[in-house]
Amino acid sequence: MEGSFGTIPLTNVLEILHTTRRTGVLNLESQQIPLHLRFEEGEVVGGGILDWEGFEAIATFPLHPEEGRFRFEAGPVQGVPLMPFKMLLGEWARMNDQWARFRSVLDSPSRVLETPRAVEPFAVFVGGRSVRAAARSWNVPLIIAAERAWRGLREGDLTGLRKYAWFALRIRHPSARRTQAGIRNPQDITVLLDGSRNLGELIQAGLPIARVRAYLIERIRSGELEAPGRGWILRDLLWEQEAARP
Numbered sequence: 001m002e003g004s005f006g007t008i009p010l011t012n013v014l015e016i017l018h019t020t021r022r023t024g025v026l027n028l029e030s031q032q033i034p035l036h037l038r039f040e041e042g043e044v045v046g047g048g049i050l051d052w053e054g055f056e057a058i059a060t061f062p063l064h065p066e067e068g069r070f071r072f073e074a075g076p077v078q079g080v081p082l083m084p085f086k087m088l089l090g091e092w093a094r095m096n097d098q099w100a101r102f103r104s105v106l107d108s109p110s111r112v113l114e115t116p117r118a119v120e121p122f123a124v125f126v127g128g129r130s131v132r133a134a135a136r137s138w139n140v141p142l143i144i145a146a147e148r149a150w151r152g153l154r155e156g157d158l159t160g161l162r163k164y165a166w167f168a169l170r171i172r173h174p175s176a177r178r179t180q181a182g183i184r185n186p187q188d189i190t191v192l193l194d195g196s197r198n199l200g201e202l203i204q205a206g207l208p209i210a211r212v213r214a215y216l217i218e219r220i221r222s223g224e225l226e227a228p229g230r231g232w233i234l235r236d237l238l239w240e241q242e243a244a245r246p
Contacts, residue, residue, distance in 0.1 A: 002071040005030065010063060011089065013070055018042040018085045024075045028061065030068025032221060032238055035061040038077045044088055045079030050220075052231025055082050056142055059095035060235050095143055102150040106131065107243035108236040109146055112163035113153070122152050130165035132232070162209075164240070166216070166233050167200030171225065189215045210244065213237050 003013075010028065017026065021042035028035040035058065037047035048057040082088060109131035115122045124137045135145035152158035172195030189212065192202055203209055219225040220234045227233070 002069070005065045005068045005070070010065055010070070013072075014085075014089065017072065022072065022074065023077050024073050025077065026070060026072045028068065028070045030062055030065035031242075032217065033061055033235065034221070038079060040077045040079055040081075043081040043085060045077065045081055048231060049235050050231035051228065052235065055088075055091070057231060057235070058082075059092050059143075060099060063089070063092050063096050098143055098147070102146045103239065103243065104150075105153045106146060106150055106160075108164070108239040109135070109142055109149075110165040110233075110236040110240070112161045112165065112167075113149055113158045114161055115152070115158050117157075119157075121148055122157050125152075125158055128161055128163065132165050163200065164236070166236065167203065168198055169227060169233070170195055170198040171227060173225070210241075213241055217241065 001016075010030075013026070016022075017039050019042065023040050023042075024038075026037040026039060026047075028037070033049060035047065035049055037058065038045050044058075046053065048054060049061070083091065112128045112130045113125050113134075114128045115125040118126050121138070124134045129137070131145050131149045132142065134149065135142045138145060138148075149158060153160065171193045173190050173193035175190055176192075176194040189202075189207065192207070197205075199212060203212060216225065217234065217237050220227075220230050220237075
């Protein structure tokens with residue numbers, strides 16, 4: 001079973017798999033986002049974006065994509081339903097709406113925010129911290145942290161810095177040394193990914209954020225870069241790229 005969202009909406013695809021009690025993996029792609037959903041007897045028992053697993057990841061994928069493709073592959077899957085099917089669709093739609101609202105002032109949860117005052121609930125942002133890191137400090141779901149950050153930005157308690165959580169990545173590309181030897185284009189960012197500096201340091205040295213972002217998106221999607229956390233990194237990079245468009 002495969003097709004495009006131009007001919008059949010994603011919600012219809014999900015309903016078909018649920019009502020026919022199918023077991024297998026549904027692979028989706030829209031707006032460069034790859035999502036996989038595992039079904040057992042028509043119930044969603046797992047899924048995510050690359051290695052970012054769980055409903056939190058699933059709900060960042062558009063439930064009503066205007067374009068993209070899907071492919072269902074039948075096969076053995078076991079697991080516990082994430083939640084009853086109708087509830088899952090309702091929560092997915094609700095969280096889509098919430099992300100759209102929060103992103104009116106917050107391009108992605110990787111954005112580093114700062115506050116000058118150690119006043120709760122924003123004290124975690126003293127010195128600068130990403131929304132994802134704040135969620136871990138608060139021990140709350142990412143969507144809750146995004147809501148608090150959205151409120152703080154709107155009310156002037158928080159300020160966005162020109163930094164992102166993925167700046168801390170220190171990537172050692174397997175081809176970096178060969179690139180340095182001239183086997184590849186010397187203008188390729190790959191030549192700089194020898195593990196000696198993190199991405200933030202490379203950007204401070206003069207690499208444009210947009211160029212680094214586009215490079216990471218391309219190489220993660222192709223499977224060339226398989227760094228742990230590449231699922232949430234790709235999701236955030238694509239949100240940031242969308243927000244940066246004129």
